[in-house]
Amino acid sequence: QKEVEQDPGPLSVPEGAIVSLNCTYSNSAFQYFMWYRQYSRKGPELLMYTYSSGNKEDGRFTAQVDKSSKYISLFIRDSQPSDSATYLCAMKYNQGGKLIFGQGTELSVKP
Amino acid sequence: GAGVSQTPSNKVTEKGKYVELRCDPISGHTALYWYRQSLGQGPEFLIYFQGTGAADDSGLPNDRFFAVRPEGSVSTLKIQRTERGDSAVYLCASSRGLAATGELFFGEGSRLTVL
Numbered sequence: 001q002k003e004v005e006q007d008p009g010p011l012s013v014p015e016g017a018i019v020s021l022n023c024t025y026s027n028s029a030f031q032y033f034m035w036y037r038q039y040s041r042k043g044p045e046l047l048m049y050t051y052s053s054g055n056k057e058d059g060r061f062t063a064q065v066d067k068s069s070k071y072i073s074l075f076i077r078d079s080q081p082s083d084s085a086t087y088l089c090a091m092k093y094n095q096g097g098k099l100i101f102g103q104g105t106e107l108s109v110k111p
Numbered sequence: 112g113a114g115v116s117q118t119p120s121n122k123v124t125e126k127g128k129y130v131e132l133r134c135d136p137i138s139g140h141t142a143l144y145w146y147r148q149s150l151g152q153g154p155e156f157l158i159y160f161q162g163t164g165a166a167d168d169s170g171l172p173n174d175r176f177f178a179v180r181p182e183g184s185v186s187t188l189k190i191q192r193t194e195r196g197d198s199a200v201y202l203c204a205s206s207r208g209l210a211a212t213g214e215l216f217f218g219e220g221s222r223l224t225v226l
Contacts, residue, residue, distance in 0.1 A: 008151065034213040043115070043202055043217025044154065088153050092213050097142050097206065098167055099213060101153035 003027055006089055006102030015111050019076040023089035023102045026070065030100075032092040033065045035074045037085045038104065044088055048074070079109045113137060115218035117203050123224045124193055132188045132221045136205030142166075143186050144215060145178055146202040154202055160186060193225045 006023045013019055021035075032051055036044035048063040050056045050072075056063045062075040076083055089102040116135040124130055136143050142161050146154035156170040160180045168178070175193075180186040190197055200222050204215035 004153075006153070032213045041219070043204070043219050044215075045217065046214045049213045090153075090213060096167060097144065097159050097161070098156050098170075099144075099154075099215065100156065101146075103151070104153045 001026060002103075003100050004089060004091055004102040007105055008103050010106040010108060012108045012110060013079055015079060015081060015109055017079050017109070019074075019079050019083070019107060019109075021074040021076075021087050021089075021105050021107070023072050024070055025072075025091055027091075028067070028070065029093055030091040031094040033063070033072050034090040034092070034099070035061075035063055036088040036090055036101075038088060039085045044101075047087075079107075081109050081111050084108050115203055115205055115216055117201075117218035117221050119221055120219065121222045121224075123226065125226050126193060126195060128193050128225075130190045130193055130223060132190075132201050132203075132223070134186045134188070134203030134205075134218060136184065136186070136203070137216055140205035140207055140216070141183070142206045142208060143180060144204040144206075145186070145188050146204065148200045148202055148220070150199075157188070190223075193223075195225050198223055198225045 034049040035047045038044040053067045060077045064073045086104040088104045090099045144159040145157040148154045158168040163183045175191045177189045200220040202220045204217040
């Protein structure tokens with residue numbers, strides 16, 4: 001079993017839709033939870049991070065962490081064609097710098 | 112530019128050959144990471160450096176893989192006796208310290224193809 005599980009999609013939605021992306025994980029020692037966005041043939045870039053449980057909002061993006069269920073989510077409101085990319089969840093222990101990534105979900109937002 | 116620079120961007124080699132991939136991190140970033148990303152997969156951790164020393168090399172798949180960062184800046188990932196299964200995009204990232212927020216700055220990767 002992988003430490004971090006993510007549905008690879010692909011996910012296709014119309015412009016303006018609300019998108020929900022999710023990851024589950026098995027190790028309760030993870031303390032930091034991140035969402036990265038990766039455009040084709042580019043390196044990943046950080047979208048949002050959350051420490052421990054809770055919600056965090058940044059513009060059209062909301063990240064949620066439920067440590068009791070070992071489940072994290074990213075919501076994108078009013079999705080735009082420019083949001084079309086692969087979204088990677090990532091997690092980190094309290095100590096050390098290593099990030100563990102999910103498989104990534106490929107999102108396509110159609111105009 | 113001010114970002115992480117990786118060379119070469121593409122490398123095609125034959126099975127059994129030796130390959131070096133170079134990473135030039137953002138100036139002032141003390142931590143440097145190597146990841147490997149296969150098609151349709153997320154980045155897989157290989158090794159990270161804090162300064163000149165490897166702080167965690169638990170992701171290196173076997174002893175054909177080796178990485179160095181002799182002066183605490185540029186890093187080289189070395190792969191000996193390449194195999195077809197080594198074909199992937201090798202991503203380098205850097206961060207200030209150990210990036211408590213999880214913010215790593217990635218380069219665009221070196222795409223390795225082993226024929």
